[in-house]
Amino acid sequence: MTNVIEQALTKLSQLPENQQEAIAYLILAEIEDEKKWAENFANSQDQLAQLADEAIAEFKQGKTQPLQHFSV
Template sequence: MTKLLEQAVNKVKTLSDNEQNAIAALILEEIEDDFRWDKSFASSQDTLAKLAEEATEEINSK
């Protein structure tokens, strides 16, 4: 665990259970969002490459 994360966890420990749960839910939601973006981005590489190629061809043809 990084020092910054350790500091954050120590501060969160001083909060009420409800506040701790709210922060935990936010963190878990953020991690899940990052995972979904990574998965979505990884599965779209072929499409993005094709669009980039088409854009380059269009620019070069002008």
């Protein structure tokens, strides 16, 4: 365990139990979200490659415009 995690857990242990629970649920949710994102990204490589190929083909066909042509 890293020093930062140990420091966070020490501070967390000093909070009231209901705050500890709330923060623990936030941490668990964040870990689960990160896991899902990593899995989705890993499983999308073929689709991302296909989209990149399509973008390159459109660029070569002159179907794209520089980004400065679009204003926000």
